[in-house]
Structure formats: structure tokens, C-alpha cells
Amino acid sequence: MPASRGTKVVTKNFGNEAAKAIAGYESLGGYASLKKAFSMKPQEITDEVKKSNLRGRGGAGFPAGMKWGFLPKDAKTVYLVCNADESEPGTCKDRELIYWDPHQLIEGMIASSYALGCHHAYIYIRGEMMREVLVLKQAVDEAYSRGYLGKNLFGTGFDLDLTVHRGAGAYICGEETSLLNSLEGKRGWPRLKPPFPAVKGLFGEPTIVNNVETLSNVPHIIQNGGQWFADLGVGKSGGTRILCVSGHVNRPGVFELPMGITTRELIFDVCEGVPAGRKVKAVIPGGSSMPPLNESELDVPIEFDALMTDPRIKEVEVSPGVKFDMGGGRTLRTMAGSGGVVVMDDSTDIVAACARIMRFYAHESCGQCTPCREGSGWLARVCTRLAEGNGKPGDVDLLASIAHGIAGNTICALGDAAAWPMLGFLTKFRSDFEAKLALSPAAKAATEAKRRIA
Ligand SMILES: Cc1cc2nc3c(=O)[nH]c(=O)nc-3n(C[C@H](O)[C@H](O)[C@H](O)COP(=O)(O)O)c2cc1C
Ligand code: SF4
Incomplete structure (x- = not known):
């Protein structure tokens, strides 16, 4: 059955302090999927995840x-x-998943490790997320003390260690x-890839790297079956989706929603519209590396395939000789990315917003x-000078x-x-860039010189 707005899979314990401790998590049905997982053959788990x-x-x-x-079939480590x-x-969803439900992630990693034949798993966590690091370390210690981690799990002879490693914030x-x-x-x-991590990864050995939300879904797939999870979603995208909404909405937040929800439904139903009733100008659908949608594209579902390819959108030439092509027939030319939705209303200085993104990268x-x-340095410099009204003739095509x-x-x-976002902003909001350029003294002087010559 497709997910409804009320369907909660990975966020069902959000707000429930009790779920953070192992006893509370177990009393809510936590770790139950492991009994089932260890009664299955590893390949059967992978098959369910595929399904x-x-x-x-x-x-x-x-x-x-x-x-x-x-993963190579004969991999030893x-x-x-x-x-x-x-x-x-x-x-900003993974930190919430870790903070509210650390054992769900650990449970997913134990089942996944068993399926993959992994005996030492790692969680690489962003260094600044100290609150989550502490919660996670405590949860890992509890899982060891209950026998979910360590030697001979569930009497099967399967050993697993789990290490939490803090990054330094890059x-x-x-x-x-x-x-x-x-x-x-x-x-x-x-x-350089290839080789991909699945063939040559950590310490040169075959390695699977998965995101927090991806692995947090695994216990539910094992417990309820792969088909159940596929049916929750749409097309080739199973399950629900966590979307993190920020910017010009009345109710920003982190929401678990049906995979097929459209940007318009998200903004106007879930997030209660735009402050002061203003119009939407641009929406970044999946984190700042994803090209924006404009107002005419709000009815596209925020789903992996739909966001890449919308037959209504035609190929666009960004500037003479420059076509915006992300490859693979992606006509809408954006992606669902990591679920970070940033809404910008019609008061937004699009060029300044784009310049800020360029400086980040x-x-x-x-x-x-x-x-x-x-x-990336040139994109940041040229976009910033345009945003500040100091652009030079030709800057828009230069970008x-x-x-x-x-x-x-x-x-x-x-x-x-x-x-990609630079090309996306230029494709959909070129007139904003042209208008900024027209404000600059250099552009005004060039226009004046042209006028005199004529
Ligand atoms: C510059 C850059 C930054 C990335 N940052 C993250 C990140 O913070 N978290 C993440 O899960 N994936 C990130 N990814 C994607 C990972 O390379 C990788 O594809 C992902 O962790 C695989 O997990 P998944 O298949 O479960 O999505 C990033 C990719 C790039 C190119
Ligand atoms: S310079 Fe940029 S693209 Fe090249 S490896 Fe570094 S971050 Fe990646």
C-alpha cells in the first residue's frame, strides 16, 4: 500500500526520549528484526533489499x-x-535520525553487516555533531552489553564490531x-573511480558505503518484507522520504513523507505556505548542489526519477554554445539529492543566493x-561581483x-x-543575472560607449 502523509517508518520514534535507551527501544519492538535476519541466509537479505x-x-x-x-563473491574481508x-x-535529517533513534541505525547496520559478510563496521560522523556523537557512542556501548555487537551474535558464530569515528568537519x-x-x-x-569502493574500498578491501537514512530503513525491510517497502513508494523508489525544509515557509522542519509528494503539496500543505502570502520563486529540491526548480515546476513529485526527467521540460541553451546537460536524458536537470529542500520567495535576490552557494563550494x-x-573559485568571484553590482560585460556567459x-x-x-546549480540558476533565472549586470558601472559604461559609437 502506498505511504500516506501519516505513514512513519524511520521517524516513528522522533520525540520519544525513551527510544534512545536500549530498554526503551526494545520495548517498542526494536532489535526484533535481527532474530529474523539471523534466521535468513545473507543472500536472502540482499534479495529483500533489492526487492x-x-x-x-x-x-x-x-x-x-x-x-x-x-561486492566480489570471493571477498574475504x-x-x-x-x-x-x-x-x-x-x-539535516541524519543528525535527527541519530539523535532520536540511534539503535535503529545500529540494528540496520548489524543486519546489513550480516548480509554483506562484514565483521567490522564503521560510522563516520561529522565532527561538529557532538550531541549526536555522544548519543551514538552510548547506544553502541549498550548494544555491546546486550550482546547485539561483539562475538557470536545470536549463537550463530557471527562476530561484529562497530566503531564510531568522528570526522574533522570537512x-x-x-x-x-x-x-x-x-x-x-x-x-x-x-x-579516482573506478575502482569503486565495493571492489576496493577501506584499507583496500571491498567496502559498502551507505547513508544513515538508507541503513535505518533496513530493519523495517527485514521485518515487513521487501515488497511491503517497495509498495510504500512509487515506481522504482521504495519507502518514504525524509525531507528537510528550510527557507521561506511558515513551518520549516524535518518531515517523513510519501515518496510521490509534490513540491507544491510540501510547501503549501505540509509547511503551511509562504510567509506574508508571497509567491514562490525558486526551490532547491535536494540540497544546495542540486539545480533549482522554478514556479512552473512545483507539481513535479520530489522523487528520484521524476525530478531528473520531466517530459514537459525541453533542453535549454544556457548561453551561446553552452547546453545544460547532466547526462542520461535528464530533461528536468535536477535531482532529489539528500532531501534538503530550500524555498525562496519572490523577494529573494537570486544572484546573491547563487553567489553564496558558489562561495561554499x-x-x-x-x-x-x-x-x-x-x-569553483572563479564561479564564486564572478557571481559575487555580479551580485554586488560590480559585474563586467560578458560575466553572465562567462559563468x-x-x-x-x-x-x-x-x-x-x-x-x-x-x-550544476550555477547552470540551473542561469537557465531558469537568467533575467535576474542580466538585471544585476545592467546595474554595474562597467556595464553602464559599455552601453554608453556602444551608444556613442552608434
Ligand atoms: C562532495 C560530496 C559530499 C557528499 N556528502 C555526503 C554526506 O554528507 N552524506 C552522505 O550520505 N553522502 C554524501 N555524499 C554521497 C556519498 O559519496 C555516497 O554516494 C553515499 O554516502 C552513498 O550512500 P547511499 O548509497 O546510501 O546514498 C557526498 C558526495 C559528494 C560528491
Ligand atoms: S578538486 Fe573538487 S572535484 Fe577535484 S577531487 Fe577535490 S573536491 Fe573533488
Whole structure:
């Protein structure tokens, strides 16, 4: 049955302090899925996860079961790493999942580790999330003392250790290969892929990296079956979705919602509309690395596939010779990302907002590859000077050309994370950029010079 607005799977214990302690969690039915999991063959669990259409909630929406299936069959040592680095502007769900329901994540990791043949799992958590680190460490200690972690789980002979590792607060360490380097004690630089972590990951061994929300769903899939989870969702996206809404709405917050909810329903029903009844101008659907939607696109469901491809939207030339193409026939050219929805009303200075985003990515670029290191800095500088009314003639096309030069040409997707929103803002709000340019003394002088020559 498809999820309704009242369906709560992973957030059902939010607000319930009792669920944080292991006894309270168990009394709410927690850890029950493990008995079932350990009575199944590991491959049967992977099959259920495949059937469930669980897609990664960390950004790319990659099918979790398919990723698990990429592990080499003869792997002797396998690692599972939970990505709890959560740093994407607009996204703030993983910290809530850890804070309110740490045992749900641990339960998901135990079942997943058993399915994958992993005997040492890690949670890499963003260093600044101290409140959540303390909750998580306490929960891990409790799980050890109850025998859910350690040796011979459920009398099966299966051993599992779980280590909580604090990062040092670099956005790039959320990128999975950078995270693995950081976990190994190295500089947090992304690795070239392939090889993908499932083949060569932590300490050179096959490794599965999954997001907190992805793994928190696993106990429910085991308990209720993959088909149940698939039926909750829509199309090839199973389950519910946590959306974190910020910006110009009357009721911002973190909400678990049906997968097929549209942006309009989210803003006007769930979040009770826009303050002072203003109009929506732009919506970032999945964290700041995702290109924005405009007002005409609010009826598209915030679902992985729908947000990428909407037949109503045609290919657009951003500036002469520069087409905005994210590849794979993505006509709407955005993604559901990590669920961070940022709403901007019609009072928003779009160029200033875009410049702020560009400065973030320029600051967070690790500097390893030239298009991202140099390009993100140029995007930030040129966009900022435009926003401040100091643009130069040609700046709007220059932004498009720099972004186009970055997209798809870097070691990791941070380059795209800067380039895609830039191209998206330019495609949908070009007139705002032109209007800013027209304000600048350099543009005024150029217009005047042209007038005199004519
Ligand atoms: C620059 C960058 C930052 C990322 N940050 C995060 C993050 O904070 N949390 C996360 O789960 N995934 C993040 N990702 C995605 C991870 O690389 C990886 O795809 C994800 O953890 C896989 O988990 P999933 O399949 O369950 O989504 C980031 C990717 C990039 C390129
Ligand atoms: S794309 Fe940017 S963040 Fe990623 S490796 Fe290259 S320089 Fe570093």
C-alpha cells in the first residue's frame, strides 16, 4: 500500500526520549528484526533489499541492493561504512535520525553487516555533531552489553564490531572515497573511480558505503518484507522520504513523507505556505548542489526519477554554445539529492543566493583537480561581483562557460555540485543575472560607449 502523509517508518520514534535507551527501544519492538535476519541466509537479505527498491538517501539515489551486489563473491574481508558526515547545505535529517533513534541505525547496520559478510563496521560522523556523537557512542556501548555487537551474535558464530569515528568537519569527507581516506588516517582527498569502493574500498578491501537514512530503513525491510517497502513508494523508489525544509515557509522542519509528494503539496500543505502570502520563486529540491526548480515546476513529485526527467521540460541553451546537460536524458536537470529542500520567495535576490552557494563550494573544494579548484573559485568571484553590482560585460556567459568547463571533468562530484546549480540558476533565472549586470558601472559604461559609437 502506498505511504500516506501519516505513514512513519524511520521517524516513528522522533520525540520519544525513551527510544534512545536500549530498554526503551526494545520495548517498542526494536532489535526484533535481527532474530529474523539471523534466521535468513545473507543472500536472502540482499534479495529483500533489492526487492524493496531502497535507494540511497545520501545524494545519488543509487539502488542499495544493487550496490551490495557489486561486492566480489570471493571477498574475504568486507567493510560496511555508514556515512553520517551530513554537510550538504539544506540537509539535516541524519543528525535527527541519530539523535532520536540511534539503535535503529545500529540494528540496520548489524543486519546489513550480516548480509554483506562484514565483521567490522564503521560510522563516520561529522565532527561538529557532538550531541549526536555522544548519543551514538552510548547506544553502541549498550548494544555491546546486550550482546547485539561483539562475538557470536545470536549463537550463530557471527562476530561484529562497530566503531564510531568522528570526522574533522570537512564537507568533502562526505564524498565516499574521501571519507575512506579520512577513515584510514589520510588526507581527505577523493580517489579516482573506478575502482569503486565495493571492489576496493577501506584499507583496500571491498567496502559498502551507505547513508544513515538508507541503513535505518533496513530493519523495517527485514521485518515487513521487501515488497511491503517497495509498495510504500512509487515506481522504482521504495519507502518514504525524509525531507528537510528550510527557507521561506511558515513551518520549516524535518518531515517523513510519501515518496510521490509534490513540491507544491510540501510547501503549501505540509509547511503551511509562504510567509506574508508571497509567491514562490525558486526551490532547491535536494540540497544546495542540486539545480533549482522554478514556479512552473512545483507539481513535479520530489522523487528520484521524476525530478531528473520531466517530459514537459525541453533542453535549454544556457548561453551561446553552452547546453545544460547532466547526462542520461535528464530533461528536468535536477535531482532529489539528500532531501534538503530550500524555498525562496519572490523577494529573494537570486544572484546573491547563487553567489553564496558558489562561495561554499569554492571554500570546500579540496583543490586536487584543476577544473574544480580554479573553476569553483572563479564561479564564486564572478557571481559575487555580479551580485554586488560590480559585474563586467560578458560575466553572465562567462559563468555559464566556467560551469560547463567543470561539469563532468573532475575527480569527484563536488565539481558538479558547484557547476550544476550555477547552470540551473542561469537557465531558469537568467533575467535576474542580466538585471544585476545592467546595474554595474562597467556595464553602464559599455552601453554608453556602444551608444556613442552608434
Ligand atoms: C562532495 C560530496 C559530499 C557528499 N556528502 C555526503 C554526506 O554528507 N552524506 C552522505 O550520505 N553522502 C554524501 N555524499 C554521497 C556519498 O559519496 C555516497 O554516494 C553515499 O554516502 C552513498 O550512500 P547511499 O548509497 O546510501 O546514498 C557526498 C558526495 C559528494 C560528491
Ligand atoms: S572535484 Fe573538487 S573536491 Fe573533488 S577531487 Fe577535484 S578538486 Fe577535490
